[in-house]
Amino acid sequence: MYVMLKKGGQILKVKLMDIELSDLCGEQRELAEAIGIETYIKLVKTFGGCSIYVGKEDKLKSIIRDKNIKTEFNGSNYKELAKKYDLSERRIRDILDSNYDDLQISIFDKIK
Numbered sequence: 001m002y003v004m005l006k007k008g009g010q011i012l013k014v015k016l017m018d019i020e021l022s023d024l025c026g027e028q029r030e031l032a033e034a035i036g037i038e039t040y041i042k043l044v045k046t047f048g049g050c051s052i053y054v055g056k057e058d059k060l061k062s063i064i065r066d067k068n069i070k071t072e073f074n075g076s077n078y079k080e081l082a083k084k085y086d087l088s089e090r091r092i093r094d095i096l097d098s099n100y101d102d103l104q105i106s107i108f109d110k111i112k
Contacts, residue, residue: 017041066095 019041024032032040069081073096082089 066098069095 017038019037021029021032021037028040031043035043065085069085069092072081072084078089078092081087081092085092087095
């Protein structure tokens, strides 16, 4: 796939894979630096022009925590898990009762 790129007053026809970090600016460059240029190009091909939400690191930590709670649950250790993870027993029960994993959708799932 080719794109038109303005560089140094000239318009160039280049392959997407020929784009370098120095060709990008602002947030686009920051994003490419963070995830790598090849992954950035894949992101552009898949989601170019769309607004996507990137969650905070705390959300990832809570997903891992919840998974650990579900793994460590033995059927009756609500109090111990609450103490270990600094949560209320009610929150532990909510995590264990939830179908959280089943409700998650990937950003790659097609929404119809």
